Amino acid sequence: MIIYLCEDTLESIFTAIYKAYEEKRDPADTVLSFTDEPVLFAEYAEVVPDRDRVCSVIRTLERRFGEADYLSLCMALASENPKKAQAVYRTVADGLGRNVGRGHLFDNLADRYVHAAFAMSRGAGREIEHLQGFVRFQELENRVLYSVIGPKNNILTFLMPHFADRLPRENFVIYDQRRNFFGIHPAGKQWYLLHGEEAVQPALCLSKEEEQYRELFRHFCQSIAIRERQNLSLQKSMLPLRFREYMTEFRKD
Amino acid sequence: MNYLAVSGEQSLMDKLEILSDAAKYDVACTSSGVERKGSGQGMGNCAAGGICHSFSSDGRCISLLKILLTNECIYDCKYCQNRCSNDIPRATFTPEEICTLTMEFYRRNYIEGLFLSSGILQSPDLTMELICRTVLLLRSKYHFNGYIHVKAIPGADPELIRRTGFLVDRMSVNLELPTAEGLRNLAPNKHRKNILAPMRQIQTGISANREELSLYRHTPRFVGGGQSTQMIVGATLESDWQILHVAESLYRKFDLKRVFYSAFVNVTGDKALPSLPGGPPLLREHRLYQADWLLRFYGFQAAELLDEKRPFFNVMLDPKEDWAVRHLEHFPVEVNRAPLEQLLRVPGIGVKSARRIVAARRSANLTFGDLKKMGVVLKRALYFITCGGKMMYPVKLDEDYIVRSLTDARDRVRFGSDGMTYRQMSLFDVEQFSLPVSPAEKLQDAVGQF
Numbered sequence: 126m127i128i129y130l131c132e133d134t135l136e137s138i139f140t141a142i143y144k145a146y147e148e149k150r151d152p153a154d155t156v157l158s159f160t161d162e163p164v165l166f167a168e169y170a171e172v173v174p175d176r177d178r179v180c181s182v183i184r185t186l187e188r189r190f191g192e193a194d195y196l197s198l199c200m201a202l203a204s205e206n207p208k209k210a211q212a213v214y215r216t217v218a219d220g221l222g223r224n225v226g227r228g229h230l231f232d233n234l235a236d237r238y239v240h241a242a243f244a245m246s247r248g249a250g251r252e253i254e255h256l257q258g259f260v261r262f263q264e265l266e267n268r269v270l271y272s273v274i275g276p277k278n279n280i281l282t283f284l285m286p287h288f289a290d291r292l293p294r295e296n297f298v299i300y301d302q303r304r305n306f307f308g309i310h311p312a313g314k315q316w317y318l319l320h321g322e323e324a325v326q327p328a329l330c331l332s333k334e335e336e337q338y339r340e341l342f343r344h345f346c347q348s349i350a351i352r353e354r355q356n357l358s359l360q361k362s363m364l365p366l367r368f369r370e371y372m373t374e375f376r377k378d
Numbered sequence: 379m380n381y382l383a384v385s386g387e388q389s390l391m392d393k394l395e396i397l398s399d400a401a402k403y404d405v406a407c408t409s410s411g412v413e414r415k416g417s418g419q420g421m422g423n424c425a426a427g428g429i430c431h432s433f434s435s436d437g438r439c440i441s442l443l444k445i446l447l448t449n450e451c452i453y454d455c456k457y458c459q460n461r462c463s464n465d466i467p468r469a470t471f472t473p474e475e476i477c478t479l480t481m482e483f484y485r486r487n488y489i490e491g492l493f494l495s496s497g498i499l500q501s502p503d504l505t506m507e508l509i510c511r512t513v514l515l516l517r518s519k520y521h522f523n524g525y526i527h528v529k530a531i532p533g534a535d536p537e538l539i540r541r542t543g544f545l546v547d548r549m550s551v552n553l554e555l556p557t558a559e560g561l562r563n564l565a566p567n568k569h570r571k572n573i574l575a576p577m578r579q580i581q582t583g584i585s586a587n588r589e590e591l592s593l594y595r596h597t598p599r600f601v602g603g604g605q606s607t608q609m610i611v612g613a614t615l616e617s618d619w620q621i622l623h624v625a626e627s628l629y630r631k632f633d634l635k636r637v638f639y640s641a642f643v644n645v646t647g648d649k650a651l652p653s654l655p656g657g658p659p660l661l662r663e664h665r666l667y668q669a670d671w672l673l674r675f676y677g678f679q680a681a682e683l684l685d686e687k688r689p690f691f692n693v694m695l696d697p698k699e700d701w702a703v704r705h706l707e708h709f710p711v712e713v714n715r716a717p718l719e720q721l722l723r724v725p726g727i728g729v730k731s732a733r734r735i736v737a738a739r740r741s742a743n744l745t746f747g748d749l750k751k752m753g754v755v756l757k758r759a760l761y762f763i764t765c766g767g768k769m770m771y772p773v774k775l776d777e778d779y780i781v782r783s784l785t786d787a788r789d790r791v792r793f794g795s796d797g798m799t800y801r802q803m804s805l806f807d808v809e810q811f812s813l814p815v816s817p818a819e820k821l822q823d824a825v826g827q828f
Contacts, residue, residue, distance in 0.1 A: 232737035235741070235745075261487055290416040291421070292416075293417075338486065341391060345394055345443070346432060350434035351438075373488070
């Protein structure tokens, strides 16, 4: 048995998949892991991310499974689940081994790993869908739009294209509080991510109108509800509480 | 919120409150049906699935800025809180106000677009023209590229409706009440004929546009997201069968994208309206939506679900369960072999899980465990399916028995909630069996057998 020790990044996991194929490993006897928990009779190999190998894996995945399924795999890798690397590797191995064809990577749901990868991808996908609606921007003094999120999965990369397409003429920033990631979009230019040392949350000065529109929206949310139909548990299941601390209409300030 | 004294100048806040409050009974608040990328210049795009931006305390989604242009109305519909004989504060937005509100809300990602309806200000023509002008301003001056849904005002000039149609994503004409007779009783100024005319016009517009689009790709789109309508449920005496029948013919003959049902809320207290001491008929509305989905996605027909002899839905069972227990000759269905259409008829199997089953059984023989993972609700489905020729439990295919079990499951306490659980027994589980240790025994343990 061989255990590839990866980091929690797409590059590292794809490099590990490349290595597993390069070294002709049996998928049933190969594990991709983030932790080096000792396992009896196992051989360990550190994975060093490698650009060319990553690109090669991406090309293969896109060609063999189609763009939509490749994207689903990336979403599975954005999941917070620590077993994602293994699930994705075995799903890819299953797909390549049986030559499933484009758009059919996640068909074999009776398989444990395919189902796990499918569930992770669906979980992250749902959170992306949620946040496309639940992100709230605040306007700062210099007309920059600023938003804070705290998602379970690492999905900022998937949110940015949506908002870049939607607000091409705006300067906006989305800040992932849990991972200390900034997604930055300068007006009319390509967006990028900022992470690590230089990423420090700035002091915020809100614009003059911000308060006014916030109040308007809060009142709108109040007056649009029909009192005779009140159903707070339905509201809670559609809009889970964990999102509310970041949303204008539920915040107390 | 009491705004009894409306003095000369109204603030934007007052207007927004009055006019969103007046629009809240309109249910058609979806942002789906159109996929449009951003233009790179203006602001906004559209997602085919629609995006919900918030949920109000009644659990309904807030997707669009749902407002009336004005709540001043010359009509006197008995069910409507904006009827001209009702003494309420009135307000009217200027087109600029609507545009600024939409743009500023959209920038902050509060909303997915604009939903604009209106009371009838002076005449249908004037109202429609104001709506058209507002939307034109929003699209051309403010470069708004997001979702817009407007009402087509019955009785307005067809040319105005046509022009508006090229600017918006969805249009709707409210049918208000399912039958012409109900409409005559409750809305004396509205006529069935006037409502169906613009609906037909939009339908022909859409299909003509579709042909043009197949020839010229860049031709402007006419109501790209399709048209919808809504009916009030429970204000008049129509049966579920009549309502469903109307909905089905609207889907077939008018090519509608959606029909919405709105449980009647008595806001005016008019004597011609029923009083609803138990609150609005929400369960009835829910059953109608369930049946609506069966019509649109599951290949059912209205006549299969209800008929003249059984004009109302079962309160205990949902329409699909109800159909299944009355047609046990179609069951059980073998999951590993049955065609998609047959799987769709099984209670507990939805469109997604049926597709997943069809895809997954190509590479493996499915078990009940696999079905559960794919999202099948076994609690409902187990009476109607077999996996590899076997049912999950020994179950009689008997109508009474199945109905009893299906309805029972709702009231039954969930397993484990009363403290009783399964637990693996172990040889070392001594504390379960031993008696409490007495001090004398402890002493004996310590000093031995002296």
